[in-house]
Amino acid sequence: xxxxxxTLTTNFGTPVDDDQNTVTAGSSGPALIQDVHLIEKLxxxxxxxxxxxxxxxxxxxxxxxxxxxxxxIRYTMAQFLSKIGxxxxxxxxxxxxxxxxxxxxxxRDPRGxxxxxxxxxxxxxxxxNNTPVFFIRDPLKFPDFIHTQKRLxxxxxxxxxxxxxxxxxxxxxxxxxxxLFSNRGxxxxxxxxxxxxxxxxxxxxxxGEYYWVKIHLITDQGIQNLSREEATRLAGEDPDHATRDLxxxxxxxxxxxxxxxxQIMTAEQAxxxxxxxxxxxxxxxxxxxxxxxxxxxxLDRNPENYFAEVEQSAFSPGNFVPGIAASPDKLLxxxxxxxxxxxxxxxxxxxxxxxxxRSKGTAADNYxxxxxxLTDERTGGDPNYYPNTFAGPEPRPEVAEPPFEVTGMAARQxxxxxxxxxxxxxxxxxxxxxxxxxxxxxxxxxxHLGGAQKRIQLRQTALFYKAxxxxxxxVAEGIGLDVKKVEHLAGLSQEExxxxxxx
Ligand code: NDP
Numbered sequence: 001x002x003x004x005x006x007t008l009t010t011n012f013g014t015p016v017d018d019d020q021n022t023v024t025a026g027s028s029g030p031a032l033i034q035d036v037h038l039i040e041k042l043x044x045x046x047x048x049x050x051x052x053x054x055x056x057x058x059x060x061x062x063x064x065x066x067x068x069x070x071x072x073i074r075y076t077m078a079q080f081l082s083k084i085g086x087x088x089x090x091x092x093x094x095x096x097x098x099x100x101x102x103x104x105x106x107x108r109d110p111r112g113x114x115x116x117x118x119x120x121x122x123x124x125x126x127x128x129n130n131t132p133v134f135f136i137r138d139p140l141k142f143p144d145f146i147h148t149q150k151r152l153x154x155x156x157x158x159x160x161x162x163x164x165x166x167x168x169x170x171x172x173x174x175x176x177x178x179x180l181f182s183n184r185g186x187x188x189x190x191x192x193x194x195x196x197x198x199x200x201x202x203x204x205x206x207x208g209e210y211y212w213v214k215i216h217l218i219t220d221q222g223i224q225n226l227s228r229e230e231a232t233r234l235a236g237e238d239p240d241h242a243t244r245d246l247x248x249x250x251x252x253x254x255x256x257x258x259x260x261x262x263q264i265m266t267a268e269q270a271x272x273x274x275x276x277x278x279x280x281x282x283x284x285x286x287x288x289x290x291x292x293x294x295x296x297x298x299l300d301r302n303p304e305n306y307f308a309e310v311e312q313s314a315f316s317p318g319n320f321v322p323g324i325a326a327s328p329d330k331l332l333x334x335x336x337x338x339x340x341x342x343x344x345x346x347x348x349x350x351x352x353x354x355x356x357x358r359s360k361g362t363a364a365d366n367y368x369x370x371x372x373x374l375t376d377e378r379t380g381g382d383p384n385y386y387p388n389t390f391a392g393p394e395p396r397p398e399v400a401e402p403p404f405e406v407t408g409m410a411a412r413q414x415x416x417x418x419x420x421x422x423x424x425x426x427x428x429x430x431x432x433x434x435x436x437x438x439x440x441x442x443x444x445x446x447x448h449l450g451g452a453q454k455r456i457q458l459r460q461t462a463l464f465y466k467a468x469x470x471x472x473x474x475v476a477e478g479i480g481l482d483v484k485k486v487e488h489l490a491g492l493s494q495e496e497x498x499x500x501x502x503x
Contacts, residue, residue: 069296115128128196204325215261263284281424310356441471
């Protein structure tokens with residue numbers, strides 16, 4: 001059947017008579033400013049790009065659902081988790097972190113794993129990564145860390161010196177660096193990787209009880225990774241391979257899924273635990289806190305317009321629903337500010353009204369008004385102040401999170417247990433990795449660290465040595481460093497080590 005003929009219009013719906021020939025004076029020009037269609041078309045084109053995300057610029061997204069498979073009601077009052085079998089629509093965006101919007105999907109980089117749950121109580125965002133830990137634990141270090149993953153001001157090139165200089169001066173990064181330089185740093189696709197909350201979050205129920213929770217989304221496709229050589233090849237042959245893989249899998253009905261579990265810690269356990277459970281450079285060992293299954297997430301629908309839905313999607317770790325709240329994790333506290341702030345810059349103050357970001361289960365109802373790009377007319381006749389006697393929206397005290405006692409001196413506090421920065425990186429190397437994993441890890445590090453200055457190589461290799469002497473020795477041998485020197489540096493304090501590698 002022939003499709004109905006459509007009329008080309010301006011942005012305001014009026015018909016356009018000709019889209020091939022600019023209005024000119026005479027057949028060879030000049031063009032006339034009275035050609036408002038030309039002016040509109042060029043002016044809109046000039047504004048097609050919005051600021052790229054400063055991190056996680058390259059990404060792919062899809063819709064699907066989350067289904068509760070196990071009873072977790074005693075831990076949280078969140079309604080979307082209240083019943084086995086309950087389904088909630090989700091939108092997920094996967095991404096790389098450091099590269100630009102056109103960068104290769106196969107880059108060695110953590111992968112963003114952000115999930116927006118459109119619950120009946122508003123949107124809840126879980127803004128995680130494919131790694132359970134992070135490089136730094138203090139948000140004050142975040143801009144510096146990201147700069148080291150970007151380009152040098154002078155050459156506009158990535159630079160192994162700045163990458164490793166920062167990491168070797170930031171020993172708490174060694175756990176995440178070990179995961180990043182294992183083959184998990186180059187996942188085969190977005191479907192073949194896990195997602196982790198990273199941070200510990202609070203869950204609370206309607207009895208005023210609360211728990212600390214870490215969330216794991218374990219891929220049902222199985223973990224699959226690229227080798228360094230495969231990743232390099234794909235960066236040239238198909239830089240969008242992960243974007244393509246996700247889109248095509250969903251198009252052919254091969255819907256990827258993840259089993260969602262939580263690790264749960266009581267307030268008493270957190271108080272007694274042998275390290276700070278809010279430190280994002282560490283995992284909670286499965287032996288102490290086993291995974292408790294919660295549900296399953298399935299992605300079954302591609303977006304129809306990448307820009308509208310994926311590029312304009314905006315997540316924030318501060319988007320909670322009643323029953324879920326923040327923890328004292330310092331890095332999380334910084335993110336609670338930064339995500340909304342960057343979206344206001346990138347998309348404008350009314351970015352929550354863009355359909356992909358808009359709450360579907362409830363209508364936002366408050367006293368915030370106006371600002372650029374307001375498209376929501378519902379509140380036009382309502383009072384714009386609180387309190388009021390004109391039936392404006394009222395707070396619901398019963399959803400408040402239980403109070404949480406905090407004591408201590410207000411100060412810039414240094415971390416007082418520097419030696420435990422190395423324990424879990426060492427455990428991963430010794431106890432979890434296979435011989436093949438370790439070979440790949442060493443090869444990947446040698447390939448990258450080999451490009452940095454020798455004094456930086458020595459300082460960084462000493463950190464690997466502190467995680468595990470064999471780990472440090474193998475990196476040193478791979479790069480051609482003096483192993484005795486690395487051993488010596490590993491025995492020094494971080495301050496002494498930095499001094500000794502300044503000559
Ligand atoms: P477990 O032996 O119980 O768990 C080890 C976990 O490590 C596995 O379940 C798997 O997590 C993950 N893993 C397996 N191979 C690799 C790899 N090559 N690179 C990165 N991670 C891998 O031990 P613990 O819980 O005591 O943790 C030991 C170490 O395992 C930690 O120090 C940490 O480095 C790593 N790890 C621990 C996680 C946790 O939440 N406890 C999560 C991920 C890593 P998964 O099932 O999530 O794929």
